[in-house]
Amino acid sequence: MSELSVGSSPELLATDLRKFSGSGSTSSASSTIDAGAETPAYEVPLDRLSILDVLENLALSTRINQINHTVRRKGGEIKGLALRQRDRVLRGREEDIDRLKRRFLTSLARFEAKWEDAHVVSQREKLAFAFGLGNVFASGLLLGAHPEWFHVWYSVQMGYLMPIRIYSFRKRSYQYFLADLCYFVNVLLLVWLWIFPGSRMLFLSTYCLSYGTLAWAVITWRNSLVLHSIDKTTSALIHVLPPVVLHCIHFRLDDNYKARRFAGAARLKSLSLWEGMLWASFWYAIWQTLYHIFITIRRKEKIKAGYLTSFEWLRRSYKDTKLGIFVNSLPEPFPVLAFTFIQFGYQMLTMIPCPLWYHSKYLSATFVFAIFMVASYNGATYYIDVFGRRFQKELGKLQTDVATWHNSSSPPTPVTSPRNIPIDVKSDQLDVVDEDVDAIDLTDDKENGKPLSTLMPTASAPSNIEKAEMKTGTIMNSSLVASESKKSR
Structure with missing residues (x-):
């Protein structure tokens, strides 16, 4: 069959088929008898094959290849559709997760903003x-x-x-x-x-x-x-x-x-x-x-x-x-x-x-009591030295501003609360740090000894600042009255 070609004439094809059938039938029969196999139930004689049957058999492999190609193409389309559907589902889940994450982070930021509010900090410290x-x-x-x-x-x-x-x-x-x-x-x-x-x-x-x-x-x-x-x-x-x-x-x-x-x-x-x-x-x-x-x-x-x-x-x-x-x-x-x-x-x-x-x-009781007293003394140092010096520095700045406003002829600007006055951080001054690691030196508050320290909000300043604000307001009112009386004269 390998010698047959589609472009050959019908006479040549018939001659070749007869040669092939004559030589191949004997060997086929002998090999079948020698092997002891049974004769097929249906066998088409080769002399009855037409050229159309041969051409149809030759085109069978082409059709099988086309069918395989179609099956592979359809299978690829189905696989691509499944992958796209899976990616769509996963992408939807990721979007849901991202949306929930953003919502959680927003809520957390809102909570932290409320938690760090000055009024909330003051109330929290009082409760603490x-x-x-x-x-x-x-x-x-x-x-x-x-x-x-x-x-x-x-x-x-x-x-x-x-x-x-x-x-x-x-x-x-x-x-x-x-x-x-x-x-x-x-x-x-x-x-x-x-x-x-x-x-x-x-x-x-x-x-x-x-x-x-x-x-x-x-x-x-x-x-x-x-x-x-x-x-x-x-x-x-x-x-x-x-x-x-x-x-x-x-x-x-x-x-x-x-x-x-x-x-x-x-x-x-x-x-x-x-x-x-x-x-x-x-x-x-x-x-x-x-x-x-x-x-x-x-x-x-x-x-x-x-x-x-x-x-x-x-x-x-x-x-x-x-x-x-x-x-x-x-x-x-x-x-x-x-x-x-x-x-x-x-x-x-x-x-x-x-x-x-x-x-x-x-x-044992003396030792435990001594340890407690050391912790209490360190806490007292924090309150007296840290808060005391900060308050003195703020009060001195406030008195300087009041004296400047009093001596100037222009109308004074509104008094700023001591809690909102910016404080210049210097390495040789004692400032409050919001750093609660167990290794904080409270008696030597130089910045070189405190890496990565940040300033604590001053919302927890002593209540005497309120009195200073009231006195400052009184001084400002008296200065305003004095300036108005000078202008009227």
């Missing part, structure tokens, strides 16, 4: 001050009257203060400070209180870390109890409350109740310094490993982009000290290793007096 003062009173009341409920009081406070801390820190790009050791110790204490209260090892570790690094951080990091600020109050409480909770459990609870509720504390009859250092070092190693994996390594690019960590803050704040110069002069990655070992040595040093606090309730 009342809450902070009530918190101190309630804590003292529970310590004296119902010490068995103090750990519940502490857990409730951490339950609503920590979400506020997480939100406020993420808003200001301080979220990596949440991985510091102080938060890890608070989580460790909550785990012991509510999950493993019978663990002697966990109680020993938490006690040494709380009375060691956590309590002494109030002094070294200068945490301040500023009652009108929820952030600063939270920073003070997460360092002061864990030692108070453990003091209450160890010294204030009845022995039977302690053995039933906190078996781990009841089993620790005496505190060995070496055992405490061993288990505290174990948990410190766990925290430091997790910190370096999830913060130093996995968040390396974001830290380079400007996100602050406690290590970066210390490098910038103490860059002019001898220790800071030494650490910063080391090649990478040795500054991080040096910081790790310095912090570990500081932890071991602060744990040395822990056996004294554990074996004497008077020494």
Whole structure:
């Protein structure tokens, strides 16, 4: 059949077919008999084939190809229609998601605008001050009257203060400070209180870390109890409350109740310094490993982009000290290793007096009270020095403006409220900062010691400013009357 061509004459085609049928039938029959196969039920003799049948058989492959092409084309059209429909559905979903996202961001921006409104800020700070003062009173009341409920009081406070801390820190790009050791110790204490209260090892570790690094951080990091600020109050409480909770459990609870509720504390009859250092070092190693994996390594690019960590803050704040110069002069990655070992040595040093606090309730109470007084003194420094100097600076500027208006012959412009007077920020003046990281130095407020700090809104200025405004208005009225009388004369 390969020798047949469509352009041949009918006679040649017939001759070729006869030759092909004569030679091919014998071999076909013999091969069929040799193989033992059955004869086909229907076989068309080749001598009866016409030229039209041959041409039709030759055109069969062409029709099959056309059918295959049509099927592929229709299949491609159906597939393209399905893909377009899928893209349309996905695009509609993405548009819905984008619309919901825009609506959420708009609502969030509207909420933040209301939240940052001066009146709302003032009311919020008043409520925060009342809450902070009530918190101190309630804590003292529970310590004296119902010490068995103090750990519940502490857990409730951490339950609503920590979400506020997480939100406020993420808003200001301080979220990596949440991985510091102080938060890890608070989580460790909550785990012991509510999950493993019978663990002697966990109680020993938490006690040494709380009375060691956590309590002494109030002094070294200068945490301040500023009652009108929820952030600063939270920073003070997460360092002061864990030692108070453990003091209450160890010294204030009845022995039977302690053995039933906190078996781990009841089993620790005496505190060995070496055992405490061993288990505290174990948990410190766990925290430091997790910190370096999830913060130093996995968040390396974001830290380079400007996100602050406690290590970066210390490098910038103490860059002019001898220790800071030494650490910063080391090649990478040795500054991080040096910081790790310095912090570990500081932890071991602060744990040395822990056996004294554990074996004497008077020494323990004195130490906890001293830590609370340091936080209170830092808060008083914030109120007196920061607010006092700001008020004096604003009042001096206001008096200068009033004297200028009084001596000028032109009509004075309306008096601007001291809260709206722009204040020039200088490096040698004490200004308020809206930065509530645990490492804020309240007694030395130079900008070189506070990286990335921003000015706090002055809506929380003392109420004496209102009196100054009233006096200023009186002075302005008297000056206006005097100028009018001169003109009339």
